[in-house]
Amino acid sequence: MSSLTPKKIGNMRYQIDADSSKGMKVPVTIFADEKLLAKMMTDRTIQQALNVSTLPGIQQHAIVLPDGHEGYGFPVGGIAAMDAEEGMISPGGVGYDINCGVRLIRTNLTEDDVRPKLKDLVLDLFKSIPSGVGSKGAIRLNHSELDEVLVRGVNWTIDRGYGTSDDADVCEESGQMANADPNKVSDRARKRGLPQLGSLGSGNHFVEVQKVAEIHDEEAAK
Structure with missing residues (x-):
């Protein structure tokens, strides 16, 4: 070997x-x-x-x-x-996606609750979440509102009913980076990002519905 x-x-x-x-x-x-x-x-x-x-x-x-x-x-x-001092910053290490990450949302539903409605659920997900290259989200913002999103992060979405305070507790930096300065974002990036808020993107970006079939680590699962 x-x-x-x-x-x-x-x-x-x-x-x-x-x-x-x-x-x-x-x-x-x-x-x-x-x-x-x-x-x-x-x-x-x-x-x-x-x-x-x-x-x-x-x-x-x-x-x-x-x-x-x-x-x-x-x-x-x-x-x-x-390392913060000796390490490197690589903005395009994996790719060039906007906020490419993984989020797990647990529900209190069982497989018996979901399976009879699975087809409708999938259709609603496709209908409600724009996806694909260049897809545009349903959330329409002007430039000043985009600045507020860049500064306040997840708290902006919570205030508008897109999330709850619990969501901020499980986000990196509590969903809001200190000293965020929207003036550092280029006009080109703004034009690309402005219509995409609330969209999924393409490639390795996905939404899926899963069930917990087996727990390997009780502590990690809590």
Whole structure:
């Protein structure tokens, strides 16, 4: 087995140990089952994760999540934490998406509640959430309102009924970055982003309905 071949270290966890001769500063940790890992091995996902492990200032691990697949630089589904002083900033590491992240919303519904209405639910999701390249959201703003969004973040949406105060509690920076300055945003970025608020985008951007079938870690699930 090559030193750069992922080895299983736990349930749904694989690792490639750091190899300084390859320039690696940290190990690569992959969260996947055998089928997902095999799929990742068919493109440049793992190689891109190895590249990430060589970056200056990277901390502890280069991580690949279960949705990992080939990206522009980082693999899509890749995570890397960088030292604030020695690390690097890479605005286009994975891609150039607006706020590309993953959010899990738990409901109190059971499969028996949802399955009879699943078709209607999916149709309503498609109807309510614009998606695709260049899609335009239903929320219409002028430039001053966009400035308010940029400054107040998720609190702007909560005030307008698009969310609740609990949402802010589970957002990074509580959904509002201190000292946010909308004047730093270029006119080109404003023109692109103004009509897209409330849209989903394309590519790896998705909404899906899932059920919890099995709990592997009771503490993490709470």
